[in-house]
Amino acid sequence: MGKMIISDDIEVRQNEDLSRYSTFKVGGRADFAAFPKNAEEFKSILFSLKENGQRYTVIGNGSNVLFDDDGYRGTVIFTKYMNNTEYIHMNDKIRVRAECGKSITELAFEAGKKHLLTGMEFAYGIPGSVGGALFMNAGAYGKQISDIVVCTECYDTASEKQMTISAPEHHFSYRKSAFSENKNLIVLSSVFELREGEGGEIFDLMNKYMKNRKEKQPLDFPSAGSVFKRPADGVYAGKLIEDAGLKGLRVGDAEVSEKHAGFIVNRANASSKDILELIEMVKDKVYGSSGVRLECEVIYIPSE
Ligand SMILES: Cc1cc2nc3c(=O)[nH]c(=O)nc-3n(C[C@H](O)[C@H](O)[C@H](O)COP(=O)(O)OP(=O)(O)OC[C@H]3O[C@@H](n4cnc5c(N)ncnc54)[C@H](O)[C@@H]3O)c2cc1C
The missing domain is CATH 3.30.465.10 (Uridine Diphospho-n-acetylenolpyruvylglucosamine Reductase; domain 3)
Structure with a gap:
């Protein structure tokens, strides 16, 4: 783990568990996690990291990302305190x-x-x-x-x-x-x-809208929402996945939701590897059944 050089006023934590910051509830530990409270702090973190050639990524609510099981070598900057x-x-x-x-x-x-x-x-x-x-x-x-x-x-x-x-x-x-x-x-x-x-x-x-979400989406399990982009206007990834018979398909604790096939849910202790493997299986099977190549909407953040 390298050193992180920024001002003393800014909250920085070492060896932070990333699964706490992802709606998938998946991910290892980041070398550093920084929490700017305003634009000045945010810019000074970005400036210092760049000057020192250190790797970083920016995370809002972590609801469209998949962290790596090995965490993140570098600094994850969380914007959650910048909410005025x-x-x-x-x-x-x-x-x-x-x-x-x-x-x-x-x-x-x-x-x-x-x-x-x-x-x-x-x-x-x-x-x-x-x-x-x-x-x-x-x-x-x-x-x-x-x-x-x-x-x-x-x-x-x-x-x-x-x-x-x-x-x-x-x-x-x-x-x-x-x-x-x-x-x-x-x-x-x-x-x-x-x-x-x-x-x-x-x-x-x-x-x-909220009622509709609760009825149609598997909100009782951790997920990152729709995993794949809509392949074309009026063509829905969830429908293609359902038509391919993939509802309930599992790798470890990662599962294609029974409630909404466009979601992959973490049934308990899914790893990032399980989810990535399931994503590839779904892509292959949907291509086989429909000829459509699905593109991931969820962003995978590799550890290095
Ligand atoms: C249950 C559920 C339902 C969902 N429903 C919808 C839906 O209806 N419609 C929809 O569009 N999405 C939906 N999503 C997906 C997700 O909530 C959205 O894509 C959301 O906009 C992601 O915001 P975030 O702050 O969580 O981004 P994060 O997951 O934190 O980050 C996503 C990307 O944005 C970048 N980023 C974050 N903050 C900044 C910044 N300040 N500057 C530059 N880059 C930044 C990150 O680096 C990353 O690449 C859903 C997700 C879940 C879990």
Whole structure:
């Protein structure tokens, strides 16, 4: 394990168990885990690690990643303490600035309940952070984060500069963004545009979406949501997997969910290796039965 050189004020832990920070509940130990509380701390960590040639990765809520059983050689930067929000009223428009670690489910709830703002209901129930949602262009029920983004404050670790990018500069497409295409670009905070709404309607919609999730998704087991991307418009990975007869297929404690074939669940003590093996089996079998090559949505983070 190397040394990590950053300011004394910033919380850094050694030998941290990554399974605690992944919704799959899988992963070994990271050499270092850093927890910035604001953009200045975040930038100073990124700067120090780069100057010292040390490996790092950034994690929001860990709901779309699969950590390695051998953990992570380097530093995992967790943004969970960067969760401030600010509401900006501009004539008839209302914008909210949220730091990268803010939970999008909490943001949707806060905007809807406290501020009676509509436009984020779709995000209620997605267990991601603002940074992770921008990276993945997270979406549900026909809406995506790209529909409401005005601009994002980011830090470019290549040029070591902070900048604001406009909505078109995010280059959003299905589960892709400027951040997934250029890993040097790190989200610090983002501004979303919402509208004044009617409290009852906002709540009805959020409750409807949550009810739907509880009915259709295996929320009682750890998972990372849908494992595969939608192969094409109107073609669903879950349906192809179900049609191939793969519901219930297991490697160790990793299982293709009986409730929703697009999910792989950790039934108890699945390893990262079990999950990766099951993903490959599913890909092969679906290709054999349908000719469709599934692409992983979940991001595997190798130990080195
Ligand atoms: C039960 C369940 C249901 C789900 N339902 C949905 C759904 O309906 N729709 C959907 O789209 N997704 C869904 N997901 C997947 C997941 O919640 C989303 O992809 C979410 O946006 C990931 O956010 P996160 O903060 O957890 O990202 P993480 O898993 O922490 O990270 C994902 C990627 O984003 C990068 N990243 C994180 N923060 C930053 C940052 N500040 N700057 C740059 N890069 C960053 C990471 O490096 C990583 O590459 C679901 C997951 C679960 C477990």
